[in-house]
Amino acid sequence: MIIRKLYEFENAHIVRLCGSKRCRTSIHGHSYRCEILLSSNFLDEAGMVYDFGYMKLGIRELIDSFDHAVTIYARDDASYIADLKKHSARWVQIPLNPSAEQFCRIFFVLIDRLLSLTQMQNGEREVKLHSVIVHETDTGYAQCFKKDAYNVKMGEVNLSEIVFSEGVRAEWEDAELFEKIKLGKKIVNPKEV
Secondary structure, eight states, X not given: OEEEEEEEEEEEEOOTTOSOHHHHHSXXXXXXXXXXXXXXXXOOTTSOSSOHHHHTTHHHHHHHTXXXXXXXXXXXXXXXXXXXXXXXXXXXXXXXXXXXXXXXXXXXXXXXXXXXXXXXXXXXXXXXXXXXEEESSSSOEEEEOHHXXXXXXXXXXXXXXXXXXXXXXXXXXXXXXXXXXXXXXXXXXXXXX
């Protein structure tokens, strides 16, 4: 069975090297919608794949880190990067060009790792991330599956190369969540949310 949760976030970026002149030469923003699809062949004690309340914890926090932020391509021009960081309290620097496709891959790796590290409390079993869909516009989206997220031909999603600004980190409910994910430390769901 598959369940789906929809998140929204506002984000600005430049996608270098793309064919669209406006997109590659001007900072611009989108009202993104991100769909997270989880699957399991089992249901928990309440008859659910995974309680949507638990998805309001780490998954929401990771996606919300990109809200009202600028996403910076780590290999962009150094002076441009410095200016963005100087004038924006909320930014995320990533090792990949910030296209909808790469957002999907980054979210997939983050959430896949989060789920694999989570000790669940309500009889959930074999909860897996089925796919991530990132809508950049009303008419265009990218969808990522596990084989896409870990496909090095598309660029490696190296979590140690993702940097969240102090402005983003200061708003996290669990200040250690990203470090736990990077370092592979156990994450325990609360018994109730």
